[in-house]
Amino acid sequence: MQMPYTLTFSRQVEIADDDQYINGCCIGGDVVLGRLLPALRSKYGNELHANQEDWGWFAWFEDGPIKLAVDISTDDDRSKFQVLLSARRPRFILSDKVEDCAELETLRELVVQRLTDWPVSNLSVQRVNEKHLPA
Incomplete structure (x- = not known):
């Protein structure tokens, strides 16, 4: 079974204040x-939850039962980003699949x-497994 996608790309972004970020991997993720x-x-509507964590930025939301x-x-040079796209189906008693x-x-x-319209450079889309490694 194929799983999530990892998108990687390059884009220079303006950073006003580095102190607003929890870790280096968060820098510029808010701009993206x-x-x-x-x-x-x-x-998907306004029932979307978006924020910063210690590993980066996120937006979580639902589309029907999914x-x-x-x-x-981002990486250390602040211009290379990674976006992980995933879908989970809730299961009764068991963890989401x-x-x-x-x-x-x-x-x-x-x-x-949306990224193509921005535009970004070197956009790559790759399938990954549950552990986010190439499928």
């Missing part, structure tokens, strides 16, 4: 997320289009 949020909210996630981090589904494909298309 800011570019995606209008399209995500337009498609939980979708957009997780963003990572899933390949039409909702994930729709999310991938939306995010790729």
Whole structure:
């Protein structure tokens, strides 16, 4: 079974204050997320939860019974970003199951289009497994 997607790309972003970030991997992720949020909210509504964690930035939301996630981090040079797109189906009593589904494909298309319109450089889209390693 195929799983989530990892998108990688380069883009210089303006950073006003490094002190607003929890860790180096968070720097600039808010700018990338800011570019995606209008399209995500337009498609999935305002019930979207977005914030910073110690590993980067995220937007989590639902499309029907499917939980979708957009997780963003950067490397040390602040211009290379990684976006993980994943879908999970809740299961009664058991933990959520990572899933390949039409909702994930729709999310991938939306995010790729939004990044292409920005534009970014060296955009790569790769399938990964549950542990985020190449499938």
